[in-house]
Amino acid sequence: MSKLKGNVALVTGGADGIGEASCRALAAEGASVVITDIDLQRSQALAGELGENAMAAELDVRDEAAWSSVLGEVMARYGQLDVLVNNAGGAGAGSIEDISFDDFRESLRLNLDSVFIGCKLAMELMKGRGGSIINVSSIHGIRAAAHAASYSAAKGGVRLLTKSVALQCAQQGYGIRCNSMHPGYILTTxxxxxxxxxxxxxxxxxxxxxxxxxxxxGQPTDIAAGIVFLASDDSRFMTGAELVMDGGFTLV
Ligand SMILES: NC(=O)c1ccc[n+]([C@@H]2O[C@H](COP(=O)([O-])OP(=O)(O)OC[C@H]3O[C@@H](n4cnc5c(N)ncnc54)[C@H](O)[C@@H]3O)[C@@H](O)[C@H]2O)c1
Incomplete structure (x- = not known):
């Protein structure tokens, strides 16, 4: 299987859960995979397992300077970036009555600001050559949860930021597609x-x-299959779209 042969794919939060499954699936399709995470040890272990076409790098997605440094490493090693999976996220439990404004802002930093930074910097590298950006949102980016005010706000923001990026890239003729992924509850560790x-x-x-x-x-591998689809030319006519993989959660 080599749908992504010759492609370089960077995954954030790639050491565990959906990110880890995505790294494995992208590598299985022939991509060179850049596994980034705040947990460098775990990323290195996974890179070791995936072999010479994988590298690990420490990246806290909230840190713009760290993004620039890691993307610099990627360009030095591979000279290109074709796929970005903005996957890292989580944390945002609590209703508006339970959480403070600081809690709210912290969740937006992790779940939304990070996606803005990733899209902005990756676009610079992909312009002209083309590429695919995949932003992992959630069912709660479509249907709000009272018990997760900040998470719902952030993931809803990811959904519309994705569409704005997709339109900008299409209208400017950059050849970059940008889509959002919306998983239901997934059995991660x-x-x-x-x-x-x-x-x-x-x-x-x-x-x-x-x-x-x-x-x-769902299993992490279910979402990873969707990530591979969005990364590859199989989805070449999709941009600004939502891939909802939720066992029907958002139907009821
Ligand atoms: N698991 C689910 O049920 C589910 C459902 C819908 C959406 N999602 C979304 O999918 C994405 C992945 O979730 P998951 O459940 O696989 O997560 P996970 O908790 O299993 O793994 C998250 C990974 O991200 C890393 N990480 C945490 N903070 C980070 C930071 N600041 N910078 C970089 N890396 C960081 C962790 O070290 C870990 O390796 C998230 O955006 C999450 O909101 C998950």
Whole structure:
């Protein structure tokens, strides 16, 4: 399988969960993968496993200077960037009554500001040559959750920022596509650990499953398959679109 042979793909938050599965899937399709994360050790372990076409770099997505430095390393090593997966994110629990303005801003920094920085800097490198930017939003970027005010705001922002970037790139003829990915609840290690810590894990899991009409929760590999689709020419006529992979969560 080599849909992405000759492509260089950078994934943020690539050491665990959906990001890790995406790195594995992109590499399996022949891409050279730049695994970035705040957890350098884990990224290096994954890069070691994926072989010579993978590199690891420490990147806190909230830090614009760190972005510039990592992208500099990528250009020095590969001379190109074809795919950016803005995946890192999370944290944003609490209703508007539960959280402070500082909490709100911190969640926006992680989930939305980071995507702005990534898109802006990657566009500079992709202009003319073309590329695909994939921004990982959420079902809560489409349907708000009262218990996650800042997360809903940030992920909704990612959804429309994606469309704005897509339009700008299309209208300027840059050859860059930009799409958003909207996963339902996905069984990552972190998520399984969180459920296990609840008072009644079985009831919690049943409650989550019940929100997905398809009757089960997704795996990181389900989302990674969508990421590969958005990265490759199979989706060449898609830009500014939402790929919703949620077992029907947003239908009800
Ligand atoms: N898991 C789900 O159910 C689900 C559902 C919808 C959307 N999402 C979104 O998918 C994306 C990935 O989520 P996940 O569940 O796979 O996460 P995860 O918690 O399993 O992994 C996140 C990774 O990001 C890294 N990370 C954390 N903060 C970072 C930072 N500031 N800079 C760089 N890396 C950082 C972590 O070290 C970790 O390796 C997130 O944007 C999340 O909001 C997840």
């Amino acid at each position: 972190q998520m399984e650990d969180w459920v296990a810590k609840q008072d009644d894990p079985d009831a919690m899991m049943a409650g989550l499953v019940a929100q997905h009409p398809i009757g089960f929760l």
